[in-house]
Amino acid sequence: MKTSNPVLARLGQAAERERSAGYAQPGQYGYGQPGIPQQYPGQPGSPVAPAATGTMTLDDVVVKTVALLGILGVSAAAAWVLVPDALLGVAWIGAAMVGLALGLVISFSRMANPALVIAYAVVEGAFVGLVSKVFETRYDGVVLQAVVATFGVFFVMTMLYKARVIRATPKFVKGMIAVMAGLFAVMMINFVLALFGVNTGLRDGSPLAIGFSLVAIVVAALSFVLSFKEVEDGVRMGLPARYSWTAAFGIVVSLVWLYLELLRLISYFQGDD
Template sequence: MQSSNPVLNRLGQAARQERSQVQPPSFGAPAGYGYPQSGYGVPQPPAATRAMTIDDVVVRTVALLAVTGIFGAGAWILLPDVGGITAIAAIGSIIAGLVLGLVISFGQITNPALIVPYAALQGVALGLVSRWYEHAFSGIVIQAVIGTFGIFAIMAVLYKLQILRATPRFTKMVIGALIGVVVLSLANYLFYLFGVNLGLRDYGTDGKVGWVPIVFSLVIIVVAALTFVLDFDAVEQGVRFGLPEKYSWYCSFGILVGLIFLYYEILRMLSYLRR
């Protein structure tokens, strides 16, 4: 069975290769060939790897969210509002989290020893950014949290009811739109650093905001929400492929990335509307 998600196709092939390499030994195989002898002298095959389940993904996603929340709360409470330490923590966590996230994504890494630190780094960045927004717009953080998980729940229901499905065409459209908004956002910021704002973003906290940044932010929120359909499909296809349990970490990582991306954009949108 082929998935519309190319990453899951590759993971499925890798999982099938792993399973095909585990062959039960013949009863006449002598000891010392990698199969320990039982008390009856019958060679025992290596233990089979348990396949991932949806529950595995749910548990790991909740665990990653807990790590993100704990480190976010710690950064919010423990680090000063201003100062060199806070600046280093903010910039360092953002850059390190970005690099680690790219390594995990392109390397298709399933090791929690890298995925959990990613959640911790993102937690520090989230805590500091959220505190900055909260100081500028009281109550905005709880609104963004409710909005983020509300949209996530809506997308889960739409996927469960099969209103939205990750068809090949849908997948291409979402990935293309995601690449487009990210490239435009980066281009706008780079121009802004050189004193030119393309008008897609507003980086201040006061004054009126035009309709272009609001519309652009709304488009990003819609695209971010649609990426959850790809995440849900990845989990579903991973279970159907019979991927090993360790791949549930990779699926949980994808969901966490989507939630953080959506949260940041909702924060920005709310700041526009509050102004």
């Protein structure tokens, strides 16, 4: 089964190699080797039979996504309560760096790694909790509004994808990957410059900042289409069940990104307390 998603294609190739490795290679069990009787898994001196694993299903992805959101929520609440106000700045920057590193490792890994995905949810939860606390302290009620808006957008995108109003065509996938890469680069440059006190105007509540946030929100919402397509293709390709963690990771990343952009946009329209 072919897929237009390059990340999923890479995972599919890795999974195919796993499946191939699980079967005997020529001569592995004594076939074609003179003087060596044919052996089968379980016999003395024979290779151990590979453990049977299920394939990825939609239910697997739903369960893993809910689990990751639960972990993220608990971590966010813990960070909100436990981290003192004096350390908020250092803590959220540190969590952002670690979360980014874990996210990149997971995204470019050729193997599904549930432990890394769970670790990402913990670290990203701390980051989200700390950032949310900063915004809520300054703009009362903004966190609840952003949470409701995030899941509202997610529901709408789910319905649009299910109704095939929006389709993940190869051209759409390539375009989205290019746009997301560009946005990521701009955000990283802006983040680094902000650390040195340089204001680019992208995050200060100006018309430029509002426009940038609106673009980011639209792209974040459309990124769900890539995640949904990834799940569909993963199920059709028969990827091993543990790859459902990777699919769930993609959905959670999009949700967090959308939430943070909505949080920022809503704050632009609220006055300081």
